[in-house]
Amino acid sequence: MMSDTFIYDEMECRVKEKNPNMVPLLNSLAYGERQYITFVDRYDRLYRDIVEKATKTPFGLAYRNGGTDEWDAVKREWFDYKIKPMLIDDAHEITLPIGHPQKNILYIAHPLLIGVYYPAANFHPLTLETKYFELINLLSSLGAKEIEVEYLSGLKRESSFNIKVDIGVSSTKSNINSTKTESTNILYKATLEGKEPSLPEKLSWFHNEISWQQLTNDRMNYGLKEFQLAMEYNNDFGIDDFIKSEATFPSLFGGVELGGKYVSHQNTVWKIKGTF
Incomplete structure (x- = not known):
């Protein structure tokens, strides 16, 4: 046999x-x-x-x-x-x-x-970061001149995000680098030249975010000058x-391992505001 x-x-x-x-x-x-x-x-x-x-x-x-x-x-x-x-x-x-x-x-x-x-x-930190990158890229493409990201609750980028991965999201004018300013809750702050509004080629989260879509419509069609919105991460996908x-x-x-200490899901809210 x-x-x-x-x-x-x-x-x-x-x-x-x-x-x-x-x-x-x-x-x-x-x-x-x-x-x-x-x-x-x-x-x-x-x-x-x-x-x-x-x-x-x-x-x-x-x-x-x-x-x-x-x-x-x-x-x-x-x-x-x-x-x-x-x-x-x-x-x-x-x-x-x-x-x-x-x-x-x-x-x-x-x-x-x-x-x-x-x-x-x-x-969870890496998936949240792709959402953050996409929103910053969207605002930059829409012609934002000032962008500020403030931590409110949940995962905090400076302490949780220590791995980078190429996800195919393009950036403009190096505005994806976070900057720690006078407040430890300010995750990112940037001043840009601004541009004619357009949509980035690659969008994933956008299609499920009504507030992003409304902001885009107001900017593209009605000349929106200031914005403030909450970016939320509230789905753990059953993981x-x-x-x-x-x-x-x-x-x-x-034997299958997790690849390090597991960062569990946290309902996360970051406030993003700025001007066009």
């Missing part, structure tokens, strides 16, 4: 012939199905689970008897995992922070930017509860 190790090796050889890049499949899924991933060298865990099921299910028996395709077997098993294993060789097709990927780290998908993943430990309840991390794929 063939050993399981021999079966895994044979499966890997045959599956690799079909170039099983899971990234396009991952990106096609709804957010809840592609939310969590980790990176592995090979799909041993998948192979083992398929072999273990081979005597218990009709599909498994069909595989064991050579009646189904290995690639189909891997895809079926892969879909069943809440934390999707991804081959580290395919990581170049996923947007990650500098220094990543690392094996056995839990990564969480950005809720709006498909293909962007962050280590679980810093998911805190998942991490608290997930007791199987140590046993998954040789």
Whole structure:
């Protein structure tokens, strides 16, 4: 009788012939199905689970008897995992922070930017930062001459944000650098030359933010001169509860870790005001 190790090796050889890049499949899924991933060298865990099921299910028996395709077997098993294993060789097709990927780290998908993943430990600060960058970029593109960002509650940028990632959001006149001024609650303050109002090419949060849309309309169509609005981050996307309840991390794929001390979600409000 063939050993399981021999079966895994044979499966890997045959599956690799079909170039099983899971990234396009991952990106096609709804957010809840592609939310969590980790990176592995090979799909041993998948192979083992398929072999273990081979005597218990009709599909498994069909595989064991050579009646189904290995690639189909891997895809079926892969879909069943809440934390999707991804081959580290395919990581170049996923947007990650500098220094990543690392094996056995839990990564969480950005809720709006498909293909962007962050280590679980810093998911909330990094996701909040993309919202902040987008709003500053929007205000600059609309021709803002003065922008001030004040911390009111929740996560505070200067203490929580210590990882940078290229998210494809363009900036203007280096106005994305935060400046600490006379008040420790002022996160950013800038004076700009101003410009004719326009919309940035890449917008993600904007489409879900009614106040941003109203501000843009007032600026583009009615010559808005001053603005003040609250930027809020109040959705944890179910992540805190998942991490608290997930007791199987140590046993998954040789042990899955969070990538550092986990920064839990906090309802966050920053006040942003300025002039055009």
